[in-house]
Amino acid sequence: MTRPLDPAKQQEIVQLASSGMTRNEIAKKVGCAPATVSRWANRAGIEFDRSATQSAVAARQMDLKALRSEAALRTIRRVIQLDDMFYGITDIKDLRELAATVRDTSISHFNISRLDMEDDSLVEVKGQFRDFMSDIRENAAFIEWRDKQQILEQPEQPAIEPNHRQDEP
Template identity: 30%
Template sequence: MANPPPLTPEERDRIAQLHAEGKTRNDIARILGRSKSTITLAARGLGLTFDRSATAAATQAKQADAKARRAQLKLDLLDDAERLRLRLWEPTTVVLSTPKGPARVTLDLPPARDARDIMGAVQAAVRSHVDLDRLDISDGADAAKSMLGQLGEALQVAADQLNGTTSDE
């Protein structure tokens, strides 16, 4: 794919103007019809940076909300597992076919097949609880992965600058 033409002095001035107006990098890229990396490189060359604090704060708030919802769901899943498990030891009414027609019979415990199904549901609830627990435990690892990803992107931008190319054009 052919490289796009270099930015004109007018485009660089327009980038500075739009940045001063508070436009985001993505907005400027859209307005000028240039790639995000081109705008990033030009802004950096002009000594400009883009404020990401609002985005970071919104992301943190959403993550905190999701973590709270997962915590409640984990508790609910344990409650579900406990309630289901109690059914293993309760009398159960079943309908049996008899020569005289269907008959309701109360058993001291659920039939083996029903007990197996109940245990499967208990296991599924507990497994879901554990999976949600693991998700919250892995938050620290995800933060490290995110930092490494950002470092990789920064290295790519630096390499592109050295080579005189941009990565997403």
């Protein structure tokens, strides 16, 4: 249970709030919680100027959007690098590893981008990802087929008989 606020502190909160001091400044000066300051100011019909807080929040949101944009750009660059690697791969294991990396990187890009993108752009990103993964699956099927053909076309090796020496008794 909270202790009742001393009437002198209540009066001081109202006086400081009327003078234009911020809620957090008053809370520090008086030694109480910011919510207590808000409650007593509201009871006295005083509202705090929230424009500084709103400006700070808006600036922070813009900073975070810029950071997300940079991260999205890095992930899309990585997908482009991986796409360039795709055409040189001839081993199925390497192709599967590439596909997993592309999938994970694309999901990261999508998750970062969806916070700031329009729905139409998200549909386009999903479509590009789907197309790229389809290309990887087709290449994987070709590599598997090619590997099977190479195994089938290999000539059978004659069985090697053990050496028998003539001079053994």
